[in-house]
Amino acid sequence: MDDTPARCDQCQACCCQLPVLVLPGDAPPEHMLDEDADGYLIMAKADDGWCVALDRERMCCSIYERRPFVCREFAMDGGDCREVRADWRRIALSLR
Template sequence: MPIEHSPPQDIDPSIRCADCQAMCCQLPVMLLPGDDPPEHFIEHDEQGFEIMGKADDGWCRALDRDTMRCTIYERRPWVCREFAEGGSDCRQVRADWHRIASTLL
């Protein structure tokens, strides 16, 4: 059964993935039934759940480092599909990253 996607709400159109630093691509992504990313991107966590693998730099292994875009966009997991560009979750992650970065300067 295909996974239903809810329509994005509360979108800030000024925020675009193309202008971002892929902050969301460092978040953990647990795979759900119906997700179908290529096998070589899948790992298992300590509890045995399937998750998207991370590279040594902490970013999702499906992220193209040159373009900072997803290389499996059409097959990306449900969690990634629900993470709307410019949506409330996106804005929260960006705010958290900026807050953390400001404490490091």
């Protein structure tokens, strides 16, 4: 695993491609919500699979103050972040 500390502004935003369950108490804008196959409320994805809340010019969340709990708990450079980035690198390497 890469020991370089992760910084969201220098990342491929791998986490912004993961499914994000919207929990009671979360308050993202309604136009950014979708429903999954099981009827759960989730953050919507753009046609290419990226979260609709991702500001791609700045590579950061456009609704940062209103982001769902799941996103707030996904700490920059935390264990989940490092694991997702490592998975992303493995997949990218396997496609070469």
